[in-house]
Amino acid sequence: MTVHQPLAQPLALTAGSPLVALWQELDKRFAESEGDRLQLPGHRLAELGLSLRDLGCAYLDSGAIVIERGGFYQSAGLWSREQPGRRVATGLVPGPDGRDHPRRPPKPAGCFYQRYDRQSETTVGLETLDLDRHLDLFHKWQNEPRVAYFWEENKSKAELADYLSVRIANPSILPVIASFDGDPAGYLEFYWGREDRLGAYYASDPWDRGWHGLIGETKHLGRNKTAAWIKSLTHYLFLDCPMTEKVVGEPRADNVKLLRYTGPIGYRKIREFDFPHKRAALMHCERDEFFAIARF
Structure with a gap:
């Protein structure tokens, strides 16, 4: 039973x-x-x-x-530490390619999102990465051949500490540890699209949000859990800012499994394009479509 x-x-x-x-x-x-x-x-x-x-x-x-x-x-305020839409900053600051962007709000601390997923029968948690607590895990995950194939960050612990420190200091990037039932499972980077390298490859809006992600622990792989964390992180990104109408992504164009998981919750492949380091798929998920078809 x-x-x-x-x-x-x-x-x-x-x-x-x-x-x-x-x-x-x-x-x-x-x-x-x-x-x-x-x-x-x-x-x-x-x-x-x-x-x-x-x-x-x-x-x-x-x-x-x-x-x-x-x-x-x-x-509803069941999932996020703050009521939806509270973390909004005002004012414009200079952005890349001459495009201004809004001043970004302070990053959350600790665990900032939890949602019980009925399909996988697990609680998905998101917490802000702590360099002292999570560096060993991050190093282990990045040096897994399965992860290294897509991320290409299979480096030393010192190099990865520098990698994370740059992101922690950047107000437009939020490094995140994802967990299932409190057990750390993978790494996420949330970013504001206009300040990201992706922003130069499409007509970015000021409040577009994007993400990169990996599941590092093989015991947490599988269809239901993968679907659960992708749905949860997308849910959070829309909850975090009411002006975010689009969540974007740029996975490797040959990452067929990831593309298969994102389609049922509203992600659409807009086109393929070339980054200097990879052939990428430009993905868009519109707020209205996500909340119309996602089931929680």
Whole structure:
């Protein structure tokens, strides 16, 4: 018999609060339904001491409270340490190729995203990489032949420490450790598209976000877990900034397995192009399409 793990503790609000309990109920109901909306009795929020504004993703229709699936997964505070959209900075600073970009917000610290994935029956966690704690793991992963083929960073520990230090110091890059049920599984780099090398190869918008990723631990490979972390990281990137309408990527054009995983959640291969070091596939995932077709 399959044993279903409980949802991860919400990061944004106090666990057990009426709002968190309602969000958890709605998350479960959406998971059990293929429908795009749910309804609650009009008096339900008042009984819980809540308002439509507290719920953040609902409206009234003929006396019923209606919650849209896409709105719920963009606004409920179950998964991110901060309420969706709070980490937004203002002002413009000079960018590459003469294109200005917004001033980027401070990077999160520690674990900043958790989501229980029902398909893989694991909790996906994202935390900011700590050089002292994670360098040995990063060195081990990069020197795995399977990883080195795509990343080409099979170098010494000192060289990889320099590699990570540059990224830690760069306000447009967030180095991340991904985990399953608290066990470190792989490495991610989140970046702002306009400041990345990719930004020169397409018409980047100021809030485009992108990522690179690897699963370093072979025990965490497999269809369900790979699908879980790609869906989770994309979810986080859209949650982190409400102005991000597109998540981009540039995997090797011959990375057929990765391209196969991204299609079902809205990633589209725009074209192939040549970086100095590889033939790449330009990938785009639009916010509206992701939240229309992704199932959590």
